Amino acid sequence: MDNRKRNLAEAFIALESIEECEALLSDLCTIKEIEDMANRFQIALLLQQGHTFIDVEKATGASSATISRVNRCLKHGKGYNHIIEKLNLNDKEGFKR
Numbered sequence: 001m002d003n004r005k006r007n008l009a010e011a012f013i014a015l016e017s018i019e020e021c022e023a024l025l026s027d028l029c030t031i032k033e034i035e036d037m038a039n040r041f042q043i044a045l046l047l048q049q050g051h052t053f054i055d056v057e058k059a060t061g062a063s064s065a066t067i068s069r070v071n072r073c074l075k076h077g078k079g080y081n082h083i084i085e086k087l088n089l090n091d092k093e094g095f096k097r
Contacts (some may be wrong), residue, residue, distance in 0.1 A: 043070040044080040 001009070015021045025034050039060055046056045053067050060067075074080050 040070050
């Protein structure tokens, strides 16, 4: 990981509240970028719970390409699964949209 990415990761680790995180995200990203990231995380949560691609598409409005990409990350990546497990979100129902 190069220094720029490491510095960004360290900045996220240093955050102490949701408000601090929201403030940093709003400075770093456009509203659309934040919405896209939130939507991809929502997709990961729904897929992790066993919802079908069709259900996820209806619930999130995401394209099948985006859902497939998130699904690949769930199967072959580490980030989504780790944080979902760490936050114990894999058993929760009824996500806010």
